[in-house]
Amino acid sequence: MPTVLITGGHGGIGLECSKHLAAHYRTNLLLAGRSLERIEPVASELARTYGVKANTLELDTSSLESVRAAATRCHALLDDGTVDHLQAILCNAGARIQGVNYSVDGYEETFATNHLGHFLLLELLIDRVVDNGRVVFTASGTHDPETVDGKLVGAAVEPNALMLANDGKEGRKPTSAGKRYSTSKLCNVLTAYELDRRLRRSGSAITSIAFDPGSTAGTGFLRAMPWPVRWLSTTAFFKQFQKRLGITMGSMEFSGISLARLGADPVFAGCSGKYLQSNDGHLIETRSSAMSYDEERALKLWNDSKLLVHLQPAEESTLLR
Structure with missing residues (x-):
């Protein structure tokens, strides 16, 4: 059976996606995340419930060393037949980090977690995805400053990878947590579109999609927020309030099924x-932000991201050059 690799597939939207993949598409699963203690019981339960293979992969997308180790492990699992052919990579894990923190590589943590780690993972694994396979980026409507989603969270700033990675350094005032998050999600959309262009030029039939799950209570997105905010987000009143404001509304179950x-x-x-x-x-095709279609910005983001992850010539995918 085909295998789907999903980052963050053991909780929230990712877990709902994993359940639907196993139940309705009979795909094997490769669940990737930071804590094997948390992932392995979920993988065992999915395998027992749905009769699929569910393997695990230790992966912290904020750490370049962890991404490289996970990619090496994935190659080994594919080579020895533990994992069947890779049908899709779902770049789903993400975080909104309140304070200004830096990854082990010295990069602003929101940008490192949401963009750089997935960018490197794709470079290292895209050649193992079958030719009719998929790559899906879990983005967010907050990336678009013209929407209510974007205005409430904080309008995305220029998607300059070098500036974003070093946000708040050398005495510069750091960007707000909301803007760091929305900009990292703009980078996801830009990367999805640039990946599509590169795949088309190479003659590949792999599909690259950007996905907005909508505002979704019950996920880890708000885990850094104060408890009253997290509680309020789960109430019917708050959901109705969001709809009246014009916020894009998702749900953990429907958004997970849509991702699957x-x-x-x-x-x-x-x-x-x-x-x-x-x-x-409803799962609908719509337009993303005006900036997300800027091919010059996308190319610069791609090339600067290669520099930041220290991509070596031997690591660069032949499909993506």
């Missing part, structure tokens, strides 16, 4: 380079 569909359903094979959104119980 984008990763495995043949109906979405023609959606490469597209932006799809979970909105009030």
